[in-house]
Amino acid sequence: MHKVVTVDLEKDILSENRRIANENRKRLEEHEIVAFDFLGAIGSGKTLIIEKLVEVLKAKGKRGAAIAGDVSGDDDYQRFTAHGIPAANINTGKECHLDAHLVDHALEDLPLDKIDYLFIENVGNLVCPVDFPVGSHKRVVVISVTEGDDMVRKHPVIFAFSDVIVINKVDLAQAMEVDPKILERDARRTNPAAKIIMMDARRGKGMDELVRALGL
Amino acid sequence: MHKVVTVDLEKDILSENRRIANENRKRLEEHEIVAFDFLGAIGSGKTLIIEKLVEVLKAKGKRGAAIAGDVSGDDDYQRFTAHGIPAANINTGKECHLDAHLVDHALEDLPLDKIDYLFIENVGNLVCPVDFPVGSHKRVVVISVTEGDDMVRKHPVIFAFSDVIVINKVDLAQAMEVDPKILERDARRTNPAAKIIMMDARRGKGMDELVRALGL
Numbered sequence: 036m037h038k039v040v041t042v043d044l045e046k047d048i049l050s051e052n053r054r055i056a057n058e059n060r061k062r063l064e065e066h067e068i069v070a071f072d073f074l075g076a077i078g079s080g081k082t083l084i085i086e087k088l089v090e091v092l093k094a095k096g097k098r099g100a101a102i103a104g105d106v107s108g109d110d111d112y113q114r115f116t117a118h119g120i121p122a123a124n125i126n127t128g129k130e131c132h133l134d135a136h137l138v139d140h141a142l143e144d145l146p147l148d149k150i151d152y153l154f155i156e157n158v159g160n161l162v163c164p165v166d167f168p169v170g171s172h173k174r175v176v177v178i179s180v181t182e183g184d185d186m187v188r189k190h191p192v193i194f195a196f197s198d199v200i201v202i203n204k205v206d207l208a209q210a211m212e213v214d215p216k217i218l219e220r221d222a223r224r225t226n227p228a229a230k231i232i233m234m235d236a237r238r239g240k241g242m243d244e245l246v247r248a249l250g251l
Numbered sequence: 252m253h254k255v256v257t258v259d260l261e262k263d264i265l266s267e268n269r270r271i272a273n274e275n276r277k278r279l280e281e282h283e284i285v286a287f288d289f290l291g292a293i294g295s296g297k298t299l300i301i302e303k304l305v306e307v308l309k310a311k312g313k314r315g316a317a318i319a320g321d322v323s324g325d326d327d328y329q330r331f332t333a334h335g336i337p338a339a340n341i342n343t344g345k346e347c348h349l350d351a352h353l354v355d356h357a358l359e360d361l362p363l364d365k366i367d368y369l370f371i372e373n374v375g376n377l378v379c380p381v382d383f384p385v386g387s388h389k390r391v392v393v394i395s396v397t398e399g400d401d402m403v404r405k406h407p408v409i410f411a412f413s414d415v416i417v418i419n420k421v422d423l424a425q426a427m428e429v430d431p432k433i434l435e436r437d438a439r440r441t442n443p444a445a446k447i448i449m450m451d452a453r454r455g456k457g458m459d460e461l462v463r464a465l466g467l
Contacts, residue, residue, distance in 0.1 A: 077292050077406075078395070078397055078399045106377075106405060107407060108404045110405065129408070130378075131379050158378070160377070161293065161375075162346075162347035162374070163376075179397065181397040181420070182292075182293050185324070185327075188323070189321050189322060189326065191323060192323075204397070207423070
């Protein structure tokens, strides 16, 4: 009985989230904005990669914006605004993922007519965000070799539901005694359709490939 | 209305979890087992630290056991059994944390009369496990400097509710341009009572301190 109630409630929540995600997407498209949802564990390098993409856009005369999703604090939000772009901060409190409703509110705070691309940085973990699309056009999952070579095997679902898989901090692979090829192989098996990019975001390695994969 | 139902259901789930956690704890104490719940992001080094602790116990003639909690796969379980200790594997499917009920089942699979210390490795993230005590005597949270120096500020709750805070991979701090002192300062502010240990688990740095903090 108890279980049935839980499951039904979960279905309600998920279908309501999908409905709002579709609305967000429609709204973004009305403003001709392409949006990306960045997933990945904390410390995998999501914020730095978005910062670099924003600068790439600037150099091309295009306008980026960002939504920073975190349980608490505004560290990432501050990093985005330091680039002079419109940004919004979402604190989820105890929730381990963004949802479409929270992103809907954040869209209210952004000058949608002045944005070409929107980067949504989800809360840092590889479990919860999977079930909650927020209305983005593509999902990018970022992992770091410092997390170990068993990452993909431990969290297959998030890799299966992403369009681009970034394996970051490859420069640290040797120091960590991790083989990035194992991560690449597991990612390929889990999602043969995804674009997989080996990256060292700090030094710019792989950035051109990511820019192409996102169509920027 | 919808919200009220959710909240009540959540309360039910949390109080039922606490009840089972207390039962687990009582059962462990009947067998004179001291148990530790290891929390921390994926790749922070939880498994390696438990492997090293198990070897320390062996050298002292004491018997360790481990429960590996992961969304999927048995990588960590295999690493534990390779040390010749009793171990159990829990796959949570889509859940982002262990709960007391899952640990209760895992206890059934362990030879409780032949164990002195039990290490429970929770699912790798810093959000979900907080609300779900599993019956351990102490909580240890492990973070890695590779995750960035804003980690504690982003997840204060898990640090506030842990007894021991391990800041791991300090050897990589310079390469990552991360200052471990910021993590230490934030951890101290968030939880003045916790024991904070700077560690390089791979090379054994900080291990003696952790052994003392856990009373092994």
